[in-house]
Structures are given as structure tokens and as C-alpha cells.
Amino acid sequence: MLKVVQKLIQLLQPRMSQFAQSNKNLSKHLFEKARAQENIHFLKLQREQLKSLREKILSQKNEVTTKIIKVDKLIQSLEKTKKEIN
Template sequence: MLKVVEKLMQLLRPRICQFSQNNKNVCKHLFEKARAEENIHFLKLQREQLKSLREKILSQKNEVTAKIIKVNKQIQSLEKTNKKGIN
């Protein structure tokens, strides 16, 4: 009986090893696929963050430009009033 079980184990061992290797390959494939999907998710989040940051920077740039134009106009009007006052 013991020899029969031993012989069966010897016959089944290559199949078990082959199944184990196939299982490892499938697990590795699933892991890589999940990792890729996770990377895509984080890249999408980063893209959205960069997009909102760009929009914020552009709006601040526009505000600064508008303030500079306003100050330039004030300077020009002051220069005109000074020229009129001197003459």
C-alpha cells in the first residue's frame, strides 16, 4: 500500500509542479495587470491635478496682468495731471 501511494505521488509530482508553474504565471499576469491599472488611475489623478493647477496659475497671471495695466493707467493719468499742473 505504501509503495502504491509513493508511486502515485511520483507520477503526480510533475503534474503538480506544472500546475504550480501555471498558477504562478497566472498570478504574475494578474498582478502586473492590476499594477498597470493602478498606475493608470494615479496618472489620471495627476493629470487632473496638473490641469487644475495650470488653470489656477493662468487665472492668477491674468489677475496680475490686469492689475499691472490698471497701475500703468494710474501712472499715466498722474503724469498727465503733473504735466498740466507744471504748465
């Protein structure tokens, strides 16, 4: 009886190792898929952060541009008054 069980285990061992290899491949595939989805999620977050940062920079640039224009106008008006005084 013991020899029969040993022989049976020997016959089943290649199938068990194939099953284990199949499980290993499936686990690796699932892990890589989950990892890719996680990377996509973080890339989307980074894209949104970059978009908001870009919008903030553009709004600050517009503010600076308008302030420069105001200062230029003020300088021009001061130059006009100075010329009128002279």
C-alpha cells in the same frame, strides 16, 4: 499498496509542479495587471490636479496682468496731470 501510492505521487509530482508554476505565472500576471490599472488611476488623478493647478496659475496670471495694466494707466494719468500742472 504503499509502494503504489509512492509511485503514483512520483508520477504526479511533475504535473503538480507544472500546475504550481502555471498558478504562479497567472498570479504574477494578474498582480501586474492590477498594478498597471492602479498606476493608470493615479496618473489620471495627477493629470486632473495638474490641469486644475495650471488653470489656477493662468487665472492668477490674468489677474496680475490686468492689475499691471490698471497701474500703468494710473501712472500715465498721474504723469499727464503732473505735466499739466507744470
